[in-house]
Amino acid sequence: MTEDEIFVKIKEIFQDILDDELLEIGLDSTPKEIDGWDSVVNIDIVFAVEAEFDVKFGLEGIQSISKVSDVLRLVKSGLEK
Amino acid sequence: MDQDLKIEISKARPDHVCAIQDFIRTDWKEDHIFVKSRKFFNYQYFTSDPAFYLAINDQGAIVGLLGYINYGPEAKNSDIYLSLWKVRQTNDPSLGMKLLQTLITDLEPRALHCGGIAKPTIRIYRYLGYSTGKLTTSFFPNRKISKFEIAEISSLPDISAQVVKSTQSKLVQFEDIDSLAAAYSFDEKTEKTPYKSRPYIDWRYFKHPVYDYKVYGVLSGERISSYLVTRTLKANGKKSLRIVDFVGEEMNLRCLHSELTNLVQGYEFIEFTHAGMDPQVLREAGFLNAADCDVTIPLYYEPFLKKNIEVYYFTTEKKGTRMCLGDGDQDRPNIWDGNK
Numbered sequence: 001m002t003e004d005e006i007f008v009k010i011k012e013i014f015q016d017i018l019d020d021e022l023l024e025i026g027l028d029s030t031p032k033e034i035d036g037w038d039s040v041v042n043i044d045i046v047f048a049v050e051a052e053f054d055v056k057f058g059l060e061g062i063q064s065i066s067k068v069s070d071v072l073r074l075v076k077s078g079l080e081k
Numbered sequence: 082m083d084q085d086l087k088i089e090i091s092k093a094r095p096d097h098v099c100a101i102q103d104f105i106r107t108d109w110k111e112d113h114i115f116v117k118s119r120k121f122f123n124y125q126y127f128t129s130d131p132a133f134y135l136a137i138n139d140q141g142a143i144v145g146l147l148g149y150i151n152y153g154p155e156a157k158n159s160d161i162y163l164s165l166w167k168v169r170q171t172n173d174p175s176l177g178m179k180l181l182q183t184l185i186t187d188l189e190p191r192a193l194h195c196g197g198i199a200k201p202t203i204r205i206y207r208y209l210g211y212s213t214g215k216l217t218t219s220f221f222p223n224r225k226i227s228k229f230e231i232a233e234i235s236s237l238p239d240i241s242a243q244v245v246k247s248t249q250s251k252l253v254q255f256e257d258i259d260s261l262a263a264a265y266s267f268d269e270k271t272e273k274t275p276y277k278s279r280p281y282i283d284w285r286y287f288k289h290p291v292y293d294y295k296v297y298g299v300l301s302g303e304r305i306s307s308y309l310v311t312r313t314l315k316a317n318g319k320k321s322l323r324i325v326d327f328v329g330e331e332m333n334l335r336c337l338h339s340e341l342t343n344l345v346q347g348y349e350f351i352e353f354t355h356a357g358m359d360p361q362v363l364r365e366a367g368f369l370n371a372a373d374c375d376v377t378i379p380l381y382y383e384p385f386l387k388k389n390i391e392v393y394y395f396t397t398e399k400k401g402t403r404m405c406l407g408d409g410d411q412d413r414p415n416i417w418d419g420n421k
Contacts, residue, residue, distance in 0.1 A: 040199075
């Protein structure tokens with residue numbers, strides 16, 4: 001799976017969980033820039049991404065998330081294991 | 082420039098009081114009692130060691146906080162109850178978790194508990210491996226009353242067949258911590274957590290600056306095996322009695338029906354909201370589970386809200402936890418009249 005394909009799926013998960021199909025995100029998007037990306041939504045995103053890619057982030061991984069690119073990085077790292 | 086690039090988490094200092102009050106004012110509630118009354122705020126969190134962890138950004142602003150109540154005699158290795166937890170939206174969606182982790186690393190608590198959590202956050206605690214649940218509201222109605230003003234009760238089931246008639250347990254009121262400690266051994270750690278130390282009970286109930294709590298030992302034979310704490314609540318010109326805490330062995334509660342019948346006189350009902358109590362023991366004492374009856378047993382009185390309330394909690398304990406509404410800051414004043 002390419003990085004672009006992973007990103008598209010992550011974007012769809014953000015849109016689905018934040019209930020906004022027009023939501024635009026980039027790799028540099030941060031929780032402060034994406035309305036509603038709080039701690040509860042973050043866990044929902046993690047659950048959904050983990051299920052989609054069959055990976056586990058772990059607590060340390062979750063706590064390292066401060067941008068969309070961190071989610072992508074964790075997925076890639078999980079897929080490589 | 083983004084001010085949240087670097088966030089430091091540390092224990093609060095006494096000189097942080099005003100900044101914490103400002104944060105509560107702007108990020109929580111303008112007229113929160115902790116904003117309106119510095120005296121009460123100091124009692125709750127700055128009686129001894131400041132009971133707060135703060136997340137502070139590189140501009141020196143508080144962007145998150147975690148307040149707690151220590152049940153033990155020592156700062157470390159005690160049961161800790163989380164009571165005030167709020168983070169601003171920053172670039173770190175795990176900031177709340179990091180506050181908690183710092184507390185765990187610093188205080189190495191025997192167990193962590195928290196009541197009044199928002200339902201959506203339950204999945205975070207489950208992810209962390211904690212146990213979660215909902216408190217049960219039990220009530221002991223005054224059966225001499227035909228029309229209830231605080232509660233909504235249309236009919237009451239006849240439970241006389243299941244009530245234990247024995248009068249071998251008595252309630253004995255204690256006026257201060259010394260008399261309670263002379264009768265009840267605080268060294269006895271019950272199977273159920275949290276363990277509540279003598280300094281905690283003294284601070285929480287005997288020295289409360291606003292509420293008038295009454296502490297009753299449960300006397301069975303010659304021994305005080307447990308104690309309960311009550312507080313009178315008022316609404317609609319009537320009164321109810323809340324059991325805010327129960328500590329010790331539960332079994333002798335089952336022989337308290339006669340004592341509770343005396344205690345409930347002058348009140349509409351006794352409300353006891355809890356987790357971990359043996360339902361059979363409560364039934365035998367004459368309590369009804371509000372969820373099993375078509376009733377409204379209000380929990381909020383400041384302001385009064387005639388509604389059943391669901392109170393969710395988490396605990397790091399896997400079994401044997403008991404939680405009451407008096408734990409943490411669930412039973413705390415919400416309205417400040419400026420005179421206390």
